[in-house]
Amino acid sequence: MTVVTPARAPQSAGGSAAPGAPRRRRTSPATLLLVAPFALLLTGTVLVPVGYALYLSLFTERLSGLGFDGPHDVFVWLENYGDVLGDAAFHDSVANVALYALIHVPLMLGGALLLALLLDAATVRLRQVWSLAVFLPYAVPGVIAGLVWAYLYSPNIGPLNDVLPWDPLGSDGVLPSIVNMATWQWMGYNMIIFYTALRTVPREVLEAARVDGAGAVRTALGIKVPMIRPTMFVALVFTVIGSLQLFTEPLVLRNFTPSVTSTWTPSLYVYEAAFISNDYGRAAAASLLLAVASALLSALVMRLSARRTR
Known part of the structure; x- marks a missing residue:
C-alpha cells in the first residue's frame, strides 16, 4: 500500500510563504502618525x-474623629451609586426627562422633517429666506x-401669560414651556440636516415617480422619507442624547419659577x-449613570436603525 503524504506549500527563498498564502499586515508608521491625533x-x-x-x-468625604482634622477621602466602593439610585430626587429627575423626551423628540423631528419636505418640494416661495428664518434660533446662544x-x-411683563x-x-405648564423652548431652538438645525439629505x-427617481402618477404626498412618504432614513436615525440618536442632557432651559427658568427645582433633570442633579x-x-x-443610560439608548436606536436599513 502506498502512503501519500500531503504536499507542503512551496516557500520562497528565506522561508517566506508563497505568493498565494495569506500575509499578516503590518501597521505602517504613516498610519500610526495619522491615527495619533x-x-x-x-x-x-x-x-x-x-x-x-x-x-x-x-x-x-467624611470627618474623622471629632472632626478637628477636617474631612478625609474615604473609599466607599459602590455606596455613591446606591445613594443616587435610591434618591427620590434622582427618580423624579429621570421621570421629568423621560416625559420631556416623549413630547420633544417626535414633535421636533416631525416638524423638522415636514419643513424640510416642504422646502424640497419647492412649494414655499423664497426658500432660502424661510430656511434661514427657521435656522436662525439655533444661532442664538441657549x-x-x-x-x-x-x-x-x-406673568408681569410677558405677553404669553395672557x-x-x-x-x-x-407646576403643570413648565414642562410644555421647556419643550417649546427646546423645539424652537433645535427644529431649524435638524431641518437643515434633513433638507441636505x-x-x-436622485432626481431621476423622483421623475420616474411623477411619470407613474405619484403625487407630492405619495412621493414624499414613499420615496423621499425611506431614502433619508439613515439620516433620520442619526438625528434621532443625537436628539435622544441631548434630551437626557437637558440643562440650560430648566437652569434659566429656575430663577423665574419655583416649579423647577435644583434637581429637576439629571444634569441639574449632578x-x-x-x-x-x-x-x-x-x-x-x-x-456616569447618565452616561451609561445615554450609551444604551444610543446603541438601541442604532440597532433599530441597522435592522430597518437591512
Missing part, C-alpha cells in the same frame, strides 16, 4: 475624564434664548451635587 484627542477628552469620574465616584422665553412667560390658557411657569435623492453640596462622589456617580 485622534487617539490623543480621544484619550484627553473622553477616556481620562471618564476614568477620573469613575475614580471620584468610589470615594466620599442662555440668551432661555432668558428671552422666560421674560415672554413672565394668551395661553395655562400658566407657562406653573433630501437634496441627495450640578447641585457637585457645585452646591460639594459632594463630588455622588455627582460623579450620577454623571
Whole structure:
C-alpha cells in the first residue's frame, strides 16, 4: 500500500510563504502618525475624564474623629451609586426627562422633517429666506434664548401669560414651556440636516415617480422619507442624547419659577451635587449613570436603525 503524504506549500527563498498564502499586515508608521491625533484627542477628552469620574465616584468625604482634622477621602466602593439610585430626587429627575423626551423628540423631528419636505418640494416661495428664518434660533446662544422665553412667560411683563390658557411657569405648564423652548431652538438645525439629505435623492427617481402618477404626498412618504432614513436615525440618536442632557432651559427658568427645582433633570442633579453640596462622589456617580443610560439608548436606536436599513 502506498502512503501519500500531503504536499507542503512551496516557500520562497528565506522561508517566506508563497505568493498565494495569506500575509499578516503590518501597521505602517504613516498610519500610526495619522491615527495619533485622534487617539490623543480621544484619550484627553473622553477616556481620562471618564476614568477620573469613575475614580471620584468610589470615594466620599467624611470627618474623622471629632472632626478637628477636617474631612478625609474615604473609599466607599459602590455606596455613591446606591445613594443616587435610591434618591427620590434622582427618580423624579429621570421621570421629568423621560416625559420631556416623549413630547420633544417626535414633535421636533416631525416638524423638522415636514419643513424640510416642504422646502424640497419647492412649494414655499423664497426658500432660502424661510430656511434661514427657521435656522436662525439655533444661532442664538441657549442662555440668551432661555432668558428671552422666560421674560415672554413672565406673568408681569410677558405677553404669553395672557394668551395661553395655562400658566407657562406653573407646576403643570413648565414642562410644555421647556419643550417649546427646546423645539424652537433645535427644529431649524435638524431641518437643515434633513433638507441636505433630501437634496441627495436622485432626481431621476423622483421623475420616474411623477411619470407613474405619484403625487407630492405619495412621493414624499414613499420615496423621499425611506431614502433619508439613515439620516433620520442619526438625528434621532443625537436628539435622544441631548434630551437626557437637558440643562440650560430648566437652569434659566429656575430663577423665574419655583416649579423647577435644583434637581429637576439629571444634569441639574449632578450640578447641585457637585457645585452646591460639594459632594463630588455622588455627582460623579450620577454623571456616569447618565452616561451609561445615554450609551444604551444610543446603541438601541442604532440597532433599530441597522435592522430597518437591512
